[in-house]
Each structure stands twice: as C-alpha cells, then as structure tokens.
Amino acid sequence: MKKTYRMIRGILSYSIIVTAILTWLVYTTVYTKIKQQPLFSTLPTVSSNIFLMIALSVFIINIISWCYRNKIWYGLSFSLNHYNMILNIRKQIKQARFETINNFESKYVHIPKIIVQFDDNGKRETGFIKIRNSIKFDKQLEQVRLDGALKRCIIERRFLSQDRNWYIFEFYRIDLFTQENFHSKSDYVEWSSKETDAYHLRLDNRSTIPLHHIGLSGQTGSGKTFFLEMLCIQILNKKIEHTLYIIDPKKADLFHIFKETRATVVDRNKSLETISLFHSKMIERQTALQSFFLNNHNKTYKDANLPAIILLVDEFGSLRESWKLLSKKERDETESKLADIAFIGRQLGCFLWISTQQLNAQTLPTSIREQLVIKIVLGASDEQTYRTLFSSSVEIPLLDLKAGQGLISCPSIATVDHPKMVNIPYCNFLDT
Template identity: 35%
Template sequence: MPKIKFTFTDNYQRGMLLVENRVKYAQRLDTAPLSSALKRYVVERSYLSDDENYYCFELFDSRLERRLEFRSVDELLSYNAQVGDFELFIDKFTVVPLHHTLIVGQTGSGKTYGVYSFLLQMLSKPVQYHLYLADPKGSSLSILGDMIAPDCTAEDVDDIVTLLREFNDEMDKRKADLKAKLATKLEASYLDFGFNPYVFVFDEYASFQSVVQAMDKKHRDEVNKLISQIVLQGRQLGFFLFVVMQKSDSTSLPTMIRDNLPLKIVLGNAEQQTYVTAFGTGVEIPSRDFRKGEGVYTFPRIANTPKLCAFSYLDFDINAAFRAKRGLCNNPRSSKGA
C-alpha cells in the first residue's frame, strides 16, 4: 500500500490528503473518485507534489458554508479592511488579486450581486479606485453608475466607445508616467510606485458586441483595438477590465480577449458549453446544484482547475450603501488623481 497522510486546518473544515505516488497506481490516482470514500469531505482539486512523490488532494467539508453574510454595510467594510488594498474577496476562502475578470452566468445566477460586492469593496479601500461603468442595456449598473460615477457611466453604444477611448487615453498617460519611473526599477508595476487603479466594468458585453458587429470595419477594428490594449497592457499599468455576460463564446467575446482575462467565474448551473468556452476543454467541473451566487472560478497559481466559490449575501439596502459612496469615485476628467 502507498503511504497516506492527512492534514487538516480551519477546525477540520479544510484539509489535505497526500497519497504516495507509485508507478502501478499512477493512472488510477489520476481519475480515482476519492470523494466517495471520504465521508463528508470532498476533493476540491488535485495535483502532483513538486517532487512528484505524492498526489495531493485538497479537501473541504461539504457541510461548511462558504458564503459570507453581511447584515450591514459596516460589517462588509470591517471584513474588507482585513483584505489587501489591491485584493478582492469572494467568500470565506477566496481572496484574489485585482486583475482582468470575466463573470459569466444566466439571468438569476447572481452575477449582478457579485458585481455589487466587488464595487463596494473597491469604493471602500483606502486607495482610490477610478471606476468606469458600461451598461448597454441600461439596467441596474447604469443606475448605480449615475450614483457613484455619473461622468464615467455610459449606456448608448457610441457613448461606451467614447468611454473606452477616454479609458485608453488615461492608460496612455499612465504608461508615460510609469516609463519614466521604470528606469529606477525594471519589471515594476503601478503597485510599486503608488499609482491608483482604474477599473472598467462592462455589463452585458454580448449586447454591446452585437451592435459593434453591425458597424463598418473601421469602427469594429477601433473597438477591438481599444479593448485589446486594455487586456494586453493594463495589468502593469493598473488598468483592468471586468466583463460580465451570460455566455462567453467566441461570437460574443473574442478568444484573444477571453484568454487574457485571468480571473474567470461561472455562476449558477450553467450548460457544459458555457464551462468549455470559459475554462477550456477537458476541465472537470464539480458536480453540484449551485444556488444563486454560487459557482466555480479559476485564477493562475490559486486555482488552475475550477474551484468552488460563493459571492456574499448582502442583507442591507444596497442603493443606500452606494449613495453613501457618492463622490468617492474620482472623475479623471475634472480632477487628475494619481
């Protein structure tokens, strides 16, 4: 028999199972459904140890509640204060660095609440986040934008394209500022020099793309160039794109753009093709009945295969919470922040 080791953390809510690697067990361990033999524990992801002598299986207690529940804005702010200035939390076990993000899910899956959670966190950080909000359907995000960033919110497609141009203009200015500083510290980023982040949140991206595809080639190429520049150059400069949509197939979201959105979240009980377009082929999705706001995500170094996540339950007046943040999103047109 191979050597077997168990370790547990968080009062036995999470654990690690190590199974010694043996030639005769290798293929069987790659596909073994170990969760069925672990009582209440479930395998979240598996991989080989660095020396390839052990198979590592990350476990969690299936009875635990991942979701955070906030009864007031103050509770959310208190929890957010424990997270880094350039990090965002999703649930009790998931904190991710600020980066380009894709959020996918059908109507009713909890996408909107996920965006609310992220935006409230951004507006509550001690550093200032410059927010740009695009909502081609003119729904809740545009209403929210009118509260916190009216000069950086757009619904009409032409206005959204103008907003993208302005976002890229700010990015070009940052590029010039950062280039002057990189002479003192190569391979540094906006974080190393105290620059504030810029975030462009794009709701219902497929609706926008359907209108863009009907434009002439010159305008289509311009839009694709503007978005491509953000995802390809933005990370080092501190400019990030958040794309929210129901499906992320290549007809709605170009493959190059999707592949350069490192944080990918799929909420709700999605179709298999939705998981394939978001995460790629051959990826195993945990078999669960996802409630609203629950789903899976991937992010380099944290979750190379889909891991479970659950956005917070916000049990307070969300409109009042955002109204209280009115004016905290600095408008670069009228006041030049860092």
C-alpha cells in the same frame, strides 16, 4: 477476506495482549492450585505480573504508535478526526480493490501510504490528502473520487506533487460552503476589508484575489449582477481611490446603483466614448511611468503607489451585438482598444472586467478572453462554457451550484484545469 499489513500487525499485537492476560488468569488460578499439590510442587515458580507486564507493554506501544500517527499533540479531538478520516479512506480503497497485492501471499494486501494534513489544525475546515503514487496505480489515482470516503467533506482539486510521488487531493468541510449574509453595506465593507489590502478583493471566506483582468460568466439568475455590485462596493470603499468606469448597456441595476457615486457610469450610447477615454488614460499612464519602469525593473503600478483604473462592462454580449450597426472600422478600432487594455494594462494597473452569459469566440474575441487572468463562472452552466472560459481539459465538479456559487481560476488560487469553488456572500441590502 484479504487483510492489510496494518490489520495483521493489529491482530498480532492484540493477540499477544489477550494471550498474556489469559495466561495470567490461568497462572493465578489453575497453575497456582496445581503447584500446591504434592505431586507438582517442583514446578517452577514464575511471577504472574510478568504476563501483565507483557500485555501492558504491548498495549502502551500501540497507544504511543496511535498517538504519534494521529498527532495527539494537536489534541484528542484532532487525533480522532484524523484517525477516522484515514480509516474511512483506507476502507474505501480496500473495498474498491485499489491495492497492491503481494505476489508471494495473495491473501495480504498493501494500501498506498495516506497522509492527511489540515490548513488549520484548530478549525480543520480545509486541508489536503496525499496518497503515495506508484506506476501500477498512477491512472487510478488520477481518476479516483475520494468524496465518498469523507464525512461532511468535499474534494475540491486533485493534482500531482512536483516530484510526482504523491497525488494530492484538496478538501474542505461542507459547512464552509455556506453563504455569508449581510444586512447592511457597512457590515459587508468591514468583512471585505479583513485579510485584504487596497489592491485585493475578498470573494468569500476562502478566496481573496488581486486586482486584475476578470472574465465573469453565468446564466440569468446566477448572481452575476449581485457579484459585480459587491466588487464595485469594495473598490469604492478602498483606502486608495481607484478609478471605476462602468458600462451597463441595459441601463439596469449597475447604472442606477452607482450613478450617484464617484464612479463613471454610462449606457450603451456612450460605451464607445468611455472605452476610448479609458484607453487614452491608459496610454497617458504608460507614458508617465516610463521613467519609473526604466529605473525599477519588474515593478508595477502598485510599486509607484498609484490607484487602479478599472473598466467594467456588463452584458458584453448584448453590447457587442449593438455594435453591428456601426461601421466595420469603428468596431475594429473599439476591439483593438479593448485588446490593448487586456494585453498591456496589467503592469499599468488598467484592468478590464467583462461579464456576459457566455464568454465564447462569438461574444468576445479569443485574444482578449485569454488575457482575462481571473476567470469566474457562477451558477449552473453548460459544459461548453466551462471548457471555453477555463480550458478544454477543465475538471468540472458534479455539483448543483446555486446563485452566487461557482468556480474560479486565478494564478494565486487555482489553475484553469482545476478551478476552485467560490461562494459569493448574499447582500440583502442590495435587494431592496
């Protein structure tokens, strides 16, 4: 069996320890008795403790090396966890023959350097693994899956470091991917207000997103409506009174839940009127902010302490289908206004949230879809949906996603090529 250089060093050091201890035993028993014989009385006298000192010194050096390598200053539990993770990864890589073979001695192998770092050394719930890149294993590192080498941990994303010398694998503990459960609206509002401000939304225990354009996709039963309801609750309970327009073409849950709130809620019959109203308010804000932007370059509506204005369109595919009865001029004008909102709304704080089962070219014009900076797919979906909403090169995890679980891409969280997993809380007070 081929051995790594670390194994050779370990065998050598422990061989020295065992040899020294055996020598001490032989010296204190056999050698001492032999020296007492008249014929061997001239044999040199050596302190037996020297052999124990050799064994103890090598043992202490090994312990110090292990403690330093596994960062004992964070605690014994941390060190054991760190050691086991790296050991399992090294074993899996070695068993998969993912190694550099020494040309001069083929029975020895060299495994790439592996570094494990946790985001929080106390909780150790998330972190990343760095594996040293090389020309020989560049492609293998790009395709390797490390999940099998990690106990109760899942690799979420993988990418190259900026200097391309390391492959980085982000991971999280499976315990973290459990849904929060809220029995009351007040509990949910209190939870959502932690780690956020008036211009951010909390999605789960790991992800907080800024107010921005959102594209939401998912099949029936994926939890889209629940998700939108929770986002609306957050918006309506912020310290700043954001303006919320909701178009629910089916006149379903969103319509009835938020009809009696300060949000403006309409069905498909008033959808065109609402989109035009929203567009006109955006143009008014753009005019009002001209002088502010002129004196404050690269600033946004937040710097002017203005609230956001949000247009949420649920089941956009169904709504757009109903527009086929309109004249082409009316359809083009409406889509032109939506495109305006998507293109110039970010700096002004006028955001478009669109939800539908499939966000493809037939459902939503590509020019608008590409401006939806935050992209979310909930539940199990088909490959085409992922590649259309995120990118053609998106890395799709082979996971059985339940309702409320999905993938998200957002500039502050994850790229469209490597979306991050999201786990929306379950608010059973909305299910009554």
